Amino acid sequence: MNRYSHPALSFRCLTTVWALLLVLTGITVFVSRLDLGALNIWAALGIATLKASLVVLYFMHLKHEPRLLKLCLFIALLTLASFIGLTFFDVLYR
Amino acid sequence: MTDLPFTTIEAVDAVFLYIFGIAALLLVGITATMVVFVVRYHRRRHPQPQPSPSSKLWLELVWTLIPTLIVLSMFWYSWEGYLKLIDVPPDALKVQAEGRKWSWNFSYENGRSSDRLYVPVGRAVRVAIVSRDVLHSLYIPAFRVKKDAVPGITTYVWFRAPEVGSYDLFCAEYCGVSHSSMVTTVEALPEAQFSAWLEKSKKPSAAGGPALLSRHGCTGCHSLDGSRRVGPSFLGLFGRQTQVLSDGRERTLTANQDYVRRSILQPQADLVQGYPPVMPSYQGQIPPDELQTLVDYLCSEPLSAAPAGP
């Protein structure tokens, strides 16, 4: 049995992801120069999340990790989201 | 105002009774069951355990659901009570309370201010709470109200004093060395007496050195009788040889008018040895005429002509 739960990713795959990340960086800079009002921040966050997912799934090999680890990451993100979200019950309604 | 409309005391105490009642029942129930089991199934009487199922779904569901219902009812009832605490009657008298290290100052809409909170009996009072320095908390146990004084924002409580009397008022949020002496009272007066007090003198007499000392909270830390508090006593201040720390250097100076004035405006400039550097600056907090009165008073006969030695 292979000692690693995931195989070595090909150079082609990694560079493709890198190119995508650069393109997304370009897009986010471009979008930020448009005046979308409150949408700007959500667009920026959306693109950043997309970029982050690419890094996590490919560079960090999460795609090939067992489901347990994906679940753990989900729990961590959910915790962070609830910390920020619940705080807003205070700051938005004060 | 004989039949009072509604007080914060009732709002809170009803919730107290409800939760305490249920909590006491639960505690007695749990403890009694435990004791009965321990006695009944003690190894002396009951040397062999008898088999019984190690889980029972219906039982576990019941004792999950019942506490759920109980706590939800508690939540609901307590929220109703809380709503009454934040629902200020529209006719409430408006007072502002300012917390500072380490005293309270209450000011009324007509400009009157005081270090005690005077209120008319039976009438709702809405206290707007602000802080000059750190967190404080306005707490009147008799009326079951409490709210933090937070620098930068204004918070509120309201209450209605049910009877004539004097009620304790505490600072409940830790605020430093004299936290526990940030104590004053709510004086509930009959309506007529209160109005008379409110109109008596809108501004305290300019001549009143002692009044100024208490209004600006000086006596919270500096005694007038030579006893040691957070800061040095005012007794025998004028002309005293004082060891101070100026810019990190030790030196000895003789307390004169300039020194007294400087100590009020820049307390850390010449710090008396042996005392913590905790006094806030009063720059911009005291009108010039009042400052002059204070300095004159502190350097005047009754305080400086003191018996030598502490």
Added chain:
Amino acid sequence: MAKQNDRGFLQASDRQPLLFDWIFSVDHKRIGLLYLYSVGAFFLAGVALGVLLRLELIAPGPTIATAQTYNALFTLHGVVMIFLFIIPGIPGAFGNLMLPLQIGARDVAFPRLNLLSWWLYILGAFMALTSLFSGGGPPDTGWTFYVPFSSETPTNVSLALLAVFIIGFSSILTGVNFVTTIHRLRAPGMHWGRLPLFVWSLYATAWVQILATPVLGITMVLLMVERLIGLGLFDPGRGGDPILYQHLFWIYSHPAVYIMILPAMGVVSEIIPVFARKPTFGYKAIAASSVAIAAAGSLVWGHHMFVSGMSDTAILVFSLLTFLVAIPSAVKVFNWVATLYRGSISLEPPMLFALAFVFLFSIGGLTGLILGSAATDVHVHDTHFVVGHFHYVMFGGTGFAFFAALHYWLPKVFGRMYNMKAATIAWAIIFVGFNLLYFPMMLVGLHGMPRRYYDYLPQFQQLNVIATAGSWVLAAGLLLMFVNLYRGMRRGAAAGSNPWQAATLEWVLTSPPPAESFSQPPQVTHGPYDLQQAGKP
């Protein structure tokens, strides 16, 4: 030769000086003992500080200390007890000692990281102590470090903050270690349904340590930067918001309460079935409620802030969530009591402490309802009622569970038994002293005496005198207990490998356990509470 083997992992090696043999050991049992000794020492220090505090409060006005000293004393009492005793206490000491044994592992997943955790803990403790004697003198902010007071006070707060940060880091590493260990190193046959409940509770705790502690870390860093260069993130004069500090602080510090109490619940869940000779009632419910408490407990921090000036909407949400977190705790209590049903109960010292835990924790939990309720919290918030309440939870709960664990597991660790009679007497004295100390505190709080008061009005004196007297009784009981345990561990009769006839894996080994506890992972064949199978893996 046989005599040497008796000492198991305690046996000194000839390779290096004895002290190095311990403080650089990567064996989980030795690290566990290092934790046990250090948290024990800090506990005694905390008790001494507490007794001094109570002595000051025996009468209004100055009694034994100045106001500044008193404020430093309660700050120190809080910091020592919370960060140096309760948080690392059960997981650090008994978690390290027992977790690998209970799942049949050779050690934790990262033994060297484990040693690093202890060293960081000691470093943090050392810095906390240094903060007393350097800079502007002992911190006087209370363990909560609320701004703006903490960013202004000239006392040596910055070093204390750094100490807390480092101890937090140690706690995170322990959490990482435990989660990995439980996931990866269970012996064959030790599936999730066979995990001892203590392990379940450590698992839930470890997750809270990993996810909540860093928030405290960043908060301490921000406060340090605030003191250093006046960044203004919490300073209203510069656009900051002091209430946000409280959010960040309690985002960690409320879950921290569950870091403190969950392992304690785990200990009690181990002890009750053994001494009632009955399998735990509702194993799954207890395990699930540990996880539920950890999850829901991370969402209720706002109930520390009902009078802080936080929005009423937030009060509504946090009050509701707080009431919900009471449910899994209640379920646990019911399960423990139900485990006693039709058992054959023997009241040996571990069981006495465990039963006292159930009673005292119930009081702590039920008075917590008063604090979770928005209307009543307004009255009792920041009074001695709160002080009494959390001592019922933290001391009556975690403290008693810690004592239960001492009496339950020390015979395993040292292979010797303490004097049962003395232990029972100590238990009784501690129980009486405890209630004498903390019950009057709750009453005086209901009458309106605020906490952190150096001086108080004369009407509060009677109850304060009772509480202070209680502190002496309690201290005497603790002294007797520790002396008895110490004598037992040194000179007690041999305990045998399984004195309580328990069925979890650690009792399969000799007492003390051998240096290589499970060099070959055992094949686990039964659940943790199949008491008929006691002594078999």
Added chain:
Amino acid sequence: MTMQRDATAARLGMWLFLFSELLLFGGLFLLYAVYLARYPADFVAGGRQLDLLLGTGNTILLITSSLTVALALSALQQGRRRLCLGLLCATVLASLLFLVNKGVEWQAKFDHGLFPGGARLEETAPGQKVFFGLYFVTTGLHGLHVLIGAALLLWILGLVGSGRVTEQDPVMLENGALYWHLVDLIWIFIFPLYYLLL
């Protein structure tokens, strides 16, 4: 059998540690969210004063270094040790360039008095003071992580070079790479939140 177990455990442990790093920065993102909601105009005004060019440059640097470290791992797994070493060197170089860039940027802010206590910042609205306060703490903490990551990778480079991290046992490199990717991840969020506000 046990060796394989260790590799997976090490990775799990690293991920758990990364979660706590995430939550560490999470506190700062929480503050950012709250203050952005409170002072949207001031945040935009603050963001405009940051150097978009340097920010974008740094973003590209970090993304590229993330690629090189991922490639380094693949190279090692394929047994191409020399390539792996080269890629690791490139990564460390990129991280140093990033820090230099960051230094230039901070220096410019200091020169303009845009720092806590600085002349120009003290005149601005409270919202901007908060913005720059957060900016310095967040990029400072991130910079510290870059420094730690670079040191870690340098050390691992040594281990690869001396043959202690190998094709058969690449756990250290895997974990070092994971840490480096986290540094990149954090920056991916810092970049739009601070430099791209409009």
